Each structure stands twice: as structure tokens, then as C-alpha cells.
Amino acid sequence: MAVEQSDYEEVPGVILTDRNAISDFLKTTKAQDVLNWGRKNSLWFMVNAMGCCGVELLSTGMAHYDTDRFGIIPRNSPRHADVLIISGYVTKKYLPALKKIWDQMPSPKWVIAFGDCAISGGPFYESYSTRQNVDEIFPVDVFVPGCPPRCEALIQAFFELQKKIEAKQDRGTEY
Amino acid sequence: MDANTMIDSLSTQFPDAIYDTKVESKIRIIAKVKPEIVTDVCKYLKENLSFGHLCCEFGVDYPGRNEIEVVYIIGSYDHSVVLTLKAILPRDNPEIESVVPVFWNANWYERETYELFGVKYLNHPDLKPLVLPEDMLGEWPLRKDYKGFPNKAAKNLV
């Protein structure tokens, strides 16, 4: 796991699935390709609207950009989600909450850094209250620049993630 | 009642505490107030001059003059005059009476000013940090001599 787990308490009732014997065996066989095909076609994302990009995140789930066509469904609970979209400024106060969300998501899971704030801090990169360099904390797979990016860019980011999963190059999953 | 009569009424009521009054335009007046009796002044403003709407309250840091100003911007729902009330505090130990008994919504403004500037409010019901984590208390980030800004930790590729 790329998440550092030192400075906050364990979430009760959560087992962090790193690896086990079955997955170790599977990744040597062709079955992994089938699994990946299934995974890449059901990327359910977690709606956590944190900032300006959160508005575009909401719009993406709605009628105009019908993401259900690709099996991309917005979910409100982290227990149902596969993709965490960091959609805004991560402050020192919010980071523990975001880590908790990440830990509650069942593996395999991926992260998309949506917008400048998630990539580099955006316009608030020199602020006293934001946490810089989020990509060192979470294993970010796809970076979507823009402030905020359009909804189409988010859909495109999902496609890039699908490509990455198919090629087994993603950082989110242990094969 | 226009801006001039309001400011006259205020300075006749508190001749010692109100000074440097100025009428900027028909809808903007500025006055300075001694910090000790700011609550009484606010009570008078609310009850007699119908200044019932506290727009905001904040601090301004002047390291050159070694002062911190606490500024109250008080508007009204009945007329369109906005009063800017300033109280000047020493920078080393800024302490001022809380106006929460008069304006209920001053609560959060005072908590925010406390953690960003270090202005201590006396008789505040619940003075604790509002927007920053507890361990950042004592850094006073909005003061001009704050060391942590700009934070250069972020990766900038250029």
C-alpha cells in the first residue's frame, strides 16, 4: 500500500486486502486477463465533491454525460466504489478523512487526480492550510489537468484508466 | 435618518470612546472606538440606530505600527448605511471584549479572528479554533510576519 498509515488510528472492522495466495496464483495465469476485463468495465466511482471540480463531477454523473453507458456509475458509499476521484484541494484537516475513505474502499481500487488542485495544489499550492503533493500519498493512476477540467475530460480519464488496467500497468492493484 | 445624524448621535452618546469619525459617502461611515466599551457601543447601535446586521468582523495586522485592528462592519436591514467600526489593539497582547451577547453571529467571526490573528476575546462563550486543525493554533497565519507562507513544498515543474 502506498498510503502511509502511521499518523491515524485504524478503522475498526476494515481488513486491508493487500494480497493473498489466490491472487498470487491467479496473476500467473490467463484468468487475470478475464478479471481485468471485468474490472475495467465496471469502474464505479466515489462521489466526494471537494471543490470546484466537484461541480463538474456531479454534472458528469447526470444525463448529459451518460456515464452508465460505459459501466461507470457514481456511488455515494466508499464500500461500493472502485475509483477514488480526488476532486479538489486536500487540506491538512481533510487528509485523514480522505485516507479513511480510501481505506474503506475494497481492493482493487484506483485513484484519479482530477484537476490542478489534486495534481499540484492548483492556485492554493503555497497556502498554509493545504497539503501539497497528494500523488506521494495516494497511488494516482491518471492525472487530468484543468481548472476545472470539463466533464468530457473525466470520461476520457476513465478510458485512459481502462487502457492502463488492460495493459496491467496500473498502480492501484496488486497482481 | 441619514449618515450625518447617525454619526452625531453616536458621538454625543459616547464622547470619550468614539473618535476619528468620518462620513465617506451617503451610505458609508467610519468611526474608531476604544476597545473597552465596544460591546456597549454595539448595543446602542443595534437598539437605537437599527444597525442590526453584522456583515463581518475581522482583524488587520499592522506590524509597522505594532497594532492589530479589529474591524466591525455593521449594516442594517432597514436602511442602507454601513458603519465601519475599528478598535485598535496592541500587537503583543491583543484582547478585546466579545460582541456575541449583542450580535449572535459574531461567534464564528471571533473564533476565526482568534485563530488567524491571535486576538483574544474576553467573555466569548466557546473560544476554540474553527477552520484550522488544533495543532496549528499559535501560528497566527494571517499576520504579516507569518513564516510558513509561501509554502514552497509543492512540486512545480518549471
Add this chain to the structure above:
Amino acid sequence: MVIKNIIRAVKNIYFGPTVTRMCPEVPTKLSDRFRGLQKLDKSKCIGCGICANTCPNNAIKIVKARVSPTSDKKRWFPSIDIGHCLFCGLCIDQCPQEALENSKVYLTGIIRYDHCDLLFTPDMLAREVDINAEKEAGKEVSRWTPQ
């Protein structure tokens, strides 16, 4: 009331307007003023650095780069960190030579797998290098797919 609503819903299925934008199969129509990735005209740019001073987010730095793909002569040109860029258009407004302009690139060209790939050099801004080039291409190609 319920029946009325059902009738309206059924009507909407057959006679209502289509709402979904079929992106990415059909590219969305962008407005003329859309602010995407900046495009640099190397022949106009004088390397004055006004864009770098104007940028609200310090995303622009003036670096040395080749004047054109064929020559070895080097001059000063802006390079932009897209991971910091706000796409506000101030650099384009303030440019005295109008060397920078908006383009409609906002999808495939700039969505990257790594943070360090988000640095756009003058060659990429001038579209001398294909910004869509994948890693496996391995070589510089001067083809650019407009969107």
C-alpha cells in the same frame, strides 16, 4: 396526476429532444472562445517574459529552445507546467506580440499517467512534437491531430 406523469415520460422517450452528448465517440462542440492548451507561435515570440510575470500561479518559465525543428539556433521561449496552469487566459491577453493563443486541446493531448509528463516544453506548445505521442512511439513525430 400519476397517470399524467407517466404519459409525459412515455412521450418524452419517443418525441423528446436527445440530451446525451455522445462523447467521446462524437466530439462535443466547443465554443469559439474555449480555453484549452496554449499554442505558441515561435516566429512571433520575443521571449520577453511578460507571460511568466503575469501568470497567477507561476506556471510559466522562460527556457532556451530551438527556434525551429530544423535549425540548431536557440532562443528564449515559454514552457508551461500544465499541472499548475489555471487556463485563465491572462498570459494570452497580456502577450504584446500575440504569440500565444488558445487551442481546443483538452482531452487526449494532456491527460497523462505521470505527473512529470505534464511539463509542456516550447516544442510541444508550438506543436512541433506530437503531444499525443505515446511512450512506445519513442520518436518525435510532427503530426498533430486537431480536435
Add this chain to the structure above:
Amino acid sequence: MDEKVGPSEMIVHLGPQHPMMPGPFRLNAKLRGETVVDSEVEMGWIHKGIEKILENKTYLQGITIVDRICYLAALTNEEAYVGCVEKLAGIEVPPRAQYIRVIMEELSRIQSHLLGMGEYASFVGFVSMFMYTIRDREDVMTLMDSVTGARVTHSFLRFGGVKDDLPEGFKDDVKRVFASLRKAVDSYEELYSSDEIYKSRTVGIGVLTAEVAKDIGVSGPPLRATGVAFDIRRDEPYLVYPDLDFKVCVQKAGDVYARVQVRLDEMRESMYIIEQCLDQIPDGPLFPEGTAYGRRTPVMRVPAGEVFHRVEDPRGEMGFYMISDGSDKPYRVKIRGPVYPTLQGLPPLIKGVKVADIVAIAGSMDTCTSEVDR
């Protein structure tokens, strides 16, 4: 809030990430059974320190930062900021630019109300309404996109004017969009007023009386729903609002239903204002003539002084207090957001209601957390 828990009481933490939350904030509610006895709002989860950042940016660069205070009302934020600088520097805005500003700000009000209403409708279990409002919001967003070139953060206003003129064919586009939007607003009203379940969840719930609202310092639609006709556009006019004919929408009841009704009426009023503007808009320059101000803004030094300028945001009174010391950067900027007092007033408002109604009340206040935290 008292942390002590009595018999059959418990404390429930809602947030900072919760499906009902219109942004990250945390509500600690103490419940007895299903009734809220006491509660406390914790905020600051997305505090960005914009006031400090603005002190370190030049006046021109500040425009891009104030966009991001509240992403649903980017243009009214810009108007408040730019208005401050214009007052300090004594810049006159030419009439055409003023009309364009009014058009854009009213469009921004419409899209903000659409999103606010839709989000709130989904909180009370009316998810299809969310779909409808977002569908119509996209049309308005496309209109704004065609003028400013961005969907959310516009960076459109400049000192003394606006960046671009209205595009060709804008008037026809507005006519086409408004024709369908008018129908849509009517149908929303019909849906709201005919749905028994919706009515039983909103009528008489979360009643805010005028005295309490004034005490809390609320402004905007929640205040106007209590019967107080307080609108900065009329009480302290800026731009060309004195020349325009519009009424301040007021409701008497002060409950959740009335607040939504005020937003519906305001959207109609905004459409009416925009149509007037498009009829009246004069030809002319976009920037004051004979000055250096233009699309390519010079490095400005603003004369020393202090000014408080406020505008009517979609959510209420948006004010900027700016202190200039004569340099090219502001000395201190204070942002007075409309939602700040509203969110602060949530605990007394939800005292004694059932848990399920917290969502309806908080949603109907249309809180934008980003602006509270700044």
C-alpha cells in the same frame, strides 16, 4: 455542544464526507431517540487561505483566485472584487460593459439556483428532479461558455470592463434557451406543488422567523422567504440595476417550501432582467476610453484607501473589504460570504426536528461550503 450523553441519547457525526452534504462540513448531532437535542457544525475541511493568497497576488492575478471562492457564483465574486478596485481607483465602467456584466451575473444566478434546487431535491428523495435541473443547467452553462470560454471559473471581468463582447447570435440563443427554461421552471413548480409526499416533507419544516433570521444574519433567498425584502440590487444599487425593472421575490412562510419557491421566482425574475438587458443594451466600447485599461491591463497601482463593496450573490450578500496601501498588491482583503452566517445558524434551526429533516433543512439553505471555508 455538551459532550455528555444522557440516557437514551447518542451523538451522530454526519460528514465531512456524506451523501447529503453539499460540500465537506461536519455536523455533530446529539439525538434523543430520533429527535435532535443539540448540534454543532465543524467546518474548515477545505479552508484554503484565499485571503492570505490575495495579499500576495497583484490586482490582476487576484481575479483568477476570487473565481474559486464559490465555484457556483464565480462571476458575482469577481464583480465584488473588481468593484472594490474600481471604487478605489475611480474607474468608470462604460454602459455596454455594465450591461454585459448584469447579463452574465444573472445567468450565473440561474445556474446556481438550478443546481441548488436539484441537489436539495435529491436530498429529500426526489432524484429525478436533480436530473431535470442539471439537464436545464447544462443549457445555461453552454450559454455562459460561449461568452466566457469556460464552464465554471470564468476569469471574465477586467478592471473597467469585460474581457470580451457578446458573441454573434447570442440573443437568439438566449431566446431559444429561455423558452424551454420557462417551461421547465413552470413544470418544476407544478411538480413541487402537486406532490403530496414532497409537500409533507417540506411544508412547515424548518421554519425560520424574520426575527431569528435577522439575528443570525442570514441574507439572500432564506431571508426573503421569511418576508424581509432585503436585496442589495435594490437597496444599494450597483451597475445598471436602477435602470432595470425587477421585483424582489418574497414569501411569508419561512419554511423549506417557501425557500425553494423564492428560488423559482428569482429564476423567472432573472430571465426577465436578461431579456430587458438584451433589448436595452447600447453600442459602445467595452473599456473606458482614453485610459490605459483594456484587455491588456497595465500593471496597476491602486491609491491607498479602504473600501467595502457588496453585491447580491445567488445566496445573499457578498462583500469585499479591501485595504490598499498604494502598492500593486492589496494590503488586506476580507471576504464576507453569504453562507457563513447561514451555516452558523444551522444548529438552532434543526433543534427539535427529526433526523430525516436535517437533510431537507440543510439542503434548502443552499450552503456552498467552499465559500464558507474560503
